[in-house]
Amino acid sequence: MAVHVLAWIAFDRRGTDKEIATSQRIATSVNTNPVVIRRCLGELRAAGLVESTRGRGGGWELTRGAASITLLDVYLAVGGEEIFAMPAAPPDAECYVGYGIQPVLSRVYAEASRALCASLKGTTIADVLRDAVAEYETGLRG
Amino acid sequence: MAVHVLAWIAFDRRGTDKEIATSQRIATSVNTNPVVIRRCLGELRAAGLVESTRGRGGGWELTRGAASITLLDVYLAVGGEEIFAMPAAPPDAECYVGYGIQPVLSRVYAEASRALCASLKGTTIADVLRDAVAEYETGLRG
């Protein structure tokens, strides 16, 4: 959803009319509630990806170009650190496997997480927006 | 949890006593309920990683060596295809971004998923077990 929101703001900014992106208009595109959008944008703002202006005529803007925001930035912004869950109840500490498996799994998760992040780093919001628009136009022809 | 369970079965098999792994004993190590273990093992069996024998003296065995079971096998067995969630409600189809973003994100997710799977493929149950036991012994010395 965060990716969608950011792409929408970037798209809106390209338009000829200088309207600023509001949570209401974004919500229409994402097909959800403005409050949900604001919550999402709040996280993105905390990560420094967007800025908001309040009051009439206010709304949301990217703090930098869409081409310099990677999906990794978005992933980290919305708190996507926890891909794999560690066991809720700690394993049996007196068991060989139960005792030693936790740190081992942590290392494995860190490794997998690195691979995932490296992949996400390869795509920017600008890439997503460009491909989405292309997809739209292809759909119209088909 | 599935990794823990498989490592435990592999560990149990190495022992001098020829006891077979039961869901009860596995549950003790994982610190959970035998039914949870059986549910988990049911998925692993569906994926062909383990076999069970019923009745007295029954239990669970690996269908192949621990060194030939990768974490990717486990990941796929327990249905870990869905890392990223697609929007519950479909985006606005009349919006440039809303229409085209879904297939674009699908491609991005597929790419990220490939990276993750490649990483998981590099570690086997045997690796995890070896490191866990080493961790245990290191802990005893410290």
Place this chain on the structure above:
DNA sequence: TTGACTGTAACCGTCATGATTACATATGTT
């Protein structure tokens, strides 16, 4: 026949997440 084990259904509590309502706050326009 008995005991030990798997196989499952059923139900509960918890947690995360999105949806919604309501209201406080801020700010440009009139």
Place this chain on the structure above:
DNA sequence: AACATATGTAATCATGACGGTTACAGTCAA
């Protein structure tokens, strides 16, 4: 000043995923 339009955020509800638990049926060896 009054109003319209935004954001900011708390509170609440519904939903789904997941583990924990109980209960019971099916299976097999001793």
